[in-house]
Structure formats: C-alpha cells, structure tokens
Amino acid sequence: MLHVTVLAKRGDMDGAVELAPPIRQAATGVKFQRLDQRLNEFAERLAPHSSPPVVVDYLEANRDRQLQPEQ
Numbered sequence: 141m142l143h144v145t146v147l148a149k150r151g152d153m154d155g156a157v158e159l160a161p162p163i164r165q166a167a168t169g170v171k172f173q174r175l176d177q178r179l180n181e182f183a184e185r186l187a188p189h190s191s192p193p194v195v196v197d198y199l200e201a202n203r204d205r206q207l208q209p210e211q
Contacts, residue, residue: 141178148185157186157194164202 141163147156160182167175183202186195 141175141182144182145178145185148182153186153189153192153195156182157192157198160198161201 141160144156144160144163147153147159160179164179167179179202183199186199189195190199
C-alpha cells in the first residue's frame with residue numbers, strides 16, 4: 141500500500157489503481173485496522189479523480205471494505 145500511495149501522491153493514478161486491487165483482494169477476509177485505514181486513505185485520494193472507469197470501479201469495490209465503527 142505504501143507504493144500505491146506514493147504513486148497516487150505523484151499523480152500516477154493509472155499505476156496506483158493497477159496495483160491496488162490485488163492488495164485489496166489479498167486482504168479480503170483479513171481485518172487489520174491499519175490496512176483498512178490505508179485502503180480508505182487511498183480511496184479518498186482517488187475521489188477527486190473519479191471520472192476514469194478504472195477509478196470508479198476501484199472505488200465501488202472498496203466500499204465493501206470501508207472501516208466500520210467499532211462497537
């Protein structure tokens with residue numbers, strides 16, 4: 141996720157979105173708050189660039205993984 145975040149900060153949204161889905165998929169079923177936080181931060185960083193279909197697809201897929209408030 142660090143590499144994905146660096147790409148996004150540099151403006152390489154295509155590269156970042158290409159690398160992020162496999163990370164998200166590998167994390168399916170795993171609940172680590174730090175990982176969830178980083179995935180959510182990446183989604184927030186993508187939000188202003190949400191017109192390309194690949195970004196829209198990523199953001200929609202990430203909604204299932206959003207941090208849930210602890211009960």
